[in-house]
Amino acid sequence: MADEIPTIILCGGRGTRISEVNPLLPKPLLTIGERPILWHIMKLYSAHGFHDFVLALGWLGEEIRRFFLHYQALTADFRIDLTRPQELDFLGDGPAEPWTVSCIDTGRDSLTSTRVRVAAAHTGDGPVFVTYGDGVGDIDVAALLDHHRRCGRLATVTAVRPPGRFGELILDGDRVVEFAEKPQTSASSISGGFFVFEREAIDRYLTRDDDVMLEREPLNNLVADGELTVYRHDGFWQPMDTPRERDLLNELWLEGRAPWKVWP
Numbered sequence: 281m282a283d284e285i286p287t288i289i290l291c292g293g294r295g296t297r298i299s300e301v302n303p304l305l306p307k308p309l310l311t312i313g314e315r316p317i318l319w320h321i322m323k324l325y326s327a328h329g330f331h332d333f334v335l336a337l338g339w340l341g342e343e344i345r346r347f348f349l350h351y352q353a354l355t356a357d358f359r360i361d362l363t364r365p366q367e368l369d370f371l372g373d374g375p376a377e378p379w380t381v382s383c384i385d386t387g388r389d390s391l392t393s394t395r396v397r398v399a400a401a402h403t404g405d406g407p408v409f410v411t412y413g414d415g416v417g418d419i420d421v422a423a424l425l426d427h428h429r430r431c432g433r434l435a436t437v438t439a440v441r442p443p444g445r446f447g448e449l450i451l452d453g454d455r456v457v458e459f460a461e462k463p464q465t466s467a468s469s470i471s472g473g474f475f476v477f478e479r480e481a482i483d484r485y486l487t488r489d490d491d492v493m494l495e496r497e498p499l500n501n502l503v504a505d506g507e508l509t510v511y512r513h514d515g516f517w518q519p520m521d522t523p524r525e526r527d528l529l530n531e532l533w534l535e536g537r538a539p540w541k542v543w544p
Contacts, residue, residue, distance in 0.1 A: 284332055287325050287409040288399045292338020292386055297522050306340040308413035309347060310526060313533040317520055318413050327543040328422040331378045334402055336386040336395040345383050392494035397486040410475040416540040417517035419474050427511045434481035434507040440472030440517040449510060456508040459499045472517045516540060
């Protein structure tokens with residue numbers, strides 16, 4: 281059985297580049313197939329034995345709260361007698377996910393370092409996974425955690441090779457030596473998210489005084505101190521930043537070719 285390592289999922293951004301798909305929903309609730317991309321991300325972690333989720337909510341966070349408050353009714357068949365609306369008769373087995381889900385308000389428009397710090401206050405003193413609520417991949421998160429522990433540093437970031445646009449990682453072996461956000465040129469390795477942070481990393485580098493992007497000062501300060509290592513992932517990874525990217529993920533899912541579906 282995997283360790284009980286909680287996973288913080290950043291769900292609070294406005295997602296302006298994809299808002300035209302449905303401006304009434306936060307990006308993590310936009311669907312791939314019949315389920316929100318957030319569900320796909322949680323299924324990925326759960327497939328590796330990690331079932332404790334802390335959702336860092338912000339913009340339209342109330343919609344994510346509603347989804348989980350009514351999760352079974354939204355994902356399973358049921359019968360209801362309207363003379364007794366409080367009683368639902370669920371039909372068949374339905375989805376029984378072994379998840380614990382904490383919905384935490386981390387500020388309507390807070391930046392990502394603040395969201396991680398506030399959400400981490402609802403976890404224990406050990407390490408945490410951190411990821412974004414808008415990207416999927418066939419990441420072996422158990423292997424990511426093992427690699428993080430072997431390296432013995434305060435934080436680990438997953439390096440991937442998708443089209444450029446994201447934080448470029450300059451590497452020296454298993455150590456990150458530079459973190460450049462959204463470079464103008466394509467990079468051989470870029471940040472795919474899927475982090476592991478020790479509690480000390482959060483306490484020391486994600487301070488209360490600074491509402492900044494996680495990908496700027498905190499990660500660069502970890503780099504400067506030699507405390508950010510890299511887990512290399514050469515498999516599939518894809519963000520859902522635009523309608524075109526959502527269409528791609530939907531196509532892969534509906535055709536049964538979704539590489540991130542690592543669960544039965």
